[in-house]
Amino acid sequence: MTTRRSFLSLAGAGLALPWLPRPARAQAKAGRVIIIGGGFGGATAAHYLRRYDPQLEVTLVEPAANFVTCPFSNAVIGGLRDLASITHGYGGLERMGVRMARLAAEAVDPAGRTVRLAGGETLPYDRLILAPGIDIRWNGVEGYGPEAAERAPHAWKGGPQTALLRRQLEAMEDGGTVIIAVPASPFRCPPGPYERASLIAHFLKTSKAKSKILILDSNEEFSKQKLFMQAWEALYPGMIEWVPASQDGKVVRVDAASLTVETEFGTKHKAAVLNLIPPQTAGRIAVDSGLTNEAGWVPVTARTFEAAKAPGVHVVGDAAVASPMPKSAFCANAQAKVVAATVVAALRGLPAPEPSWANTCYSLLAPDYGISVAGVYRLEGDAVKAVEGAGGVSPLDAPPAFRREEAKFAVGWYQAITQDTFAG
């Protein structure tokens, strides 16, 4: 007859086996955890809460039947994939025992520990995890509202906007200019606009070679900049022009009807296809719950990712202020796992684990050309810090085989992270 103790001792070397759920104990209640938002942060939290402690009652509040990822949506826009290939359901999580509440969350009451759903039902919780992603800051660029987005798609949330931008590119006449307007940092997926420019260029080069791409940027520099620019020179010479803020790249006004944008110093640019990536905030439930700062993001305590304004409410993913971690799917997933462990520890009366986070983001510049940025992060004092000497971007002088390898890994990365997030 084996016992828990002797079983653990099989692991040897003083290390416990993988985390294994504690059997029911009289003195421990399992606990109810509600997660709002079924993207990378929320779905991962649901998955790992159930992995770490199958006795937890885990409810994922998400009105949408599927999640369309932003990662690899640029491949859809560039014509390398279809939308179905970046669409994920919640069946895997349900098989893990996650309860789905297919309604929008309307309000959070941190003091009473309840969440009110659309329709009025109120769910009680012991711990709440918010993973609301981003919302568009409408009129952050003058003239850019929901109607304008139907003419000049942002495509910064996966789904119909992604498909719309793809259709517009397919319909565009050869010789047109595609304008991509980039908001001031911070925004979701820092290298995203530049990967998008690359894959649109790949599409245009092969089917509308007289066309051009103009990136109007509200920033002075961007993620993996040297690598992108080197690749543009090699793969798409003369096709992509990048205008930083100091050279009047900041778009302040848009007329969606004429697909015209106006920059800070009054220059007007007319587009054949206008991809206006607008300024963003944390998802609405975080704003409505009063958790955000003036910039629209949620400050959190680094150790537990609890909202500074509502202890007990954990916030993960793009909505949270987690700098120097970027607003990436990988970081949302990584933060969610640490929070899941933190919540399990709290509900089980165990000491909070020491956080450890990482980031690895690939950008695809052509089907066989990938680059990456990586980082490892830890808690120092009460702040998230990048571990010195670790991380960084792909080497600038790498041979084509290296870029091919990273393109292959980019696809492998996508398969792994979506499996790890949606449990299947």
Next chain:
Amino acid sequence: MPLRLATQVTGTFVALAALASWSVADAQDDAAALQTAVLAGSCANCHGTDGHSPGAIPSLAGKKEEDLLKALTAFKQGKAKVTVMTRLAKGYTDEQLAALAHYFATRE
């Protein structure tokens, strides 16, 4: 696959619940195990949940512990010609790399 494992293991433990009594030592084991799981969590994004990769990135589950540690150490020292792991491994202490090698070697 990992799901089935988790379920089986859970079943075992629920069955054992009646036999085993909880102790402080168990809590320490749990805390340590949770800590290792947190560390290993960052690997799953690319290598798959518990190191079971569904794609082009190598699986880690069930590999020999010494091979895993050798590889991780070579990445950290910059001695292996790979793409991203040379950058990532430098972010971990030797003890953390040893814990990770053990963790993935013991995944089924």
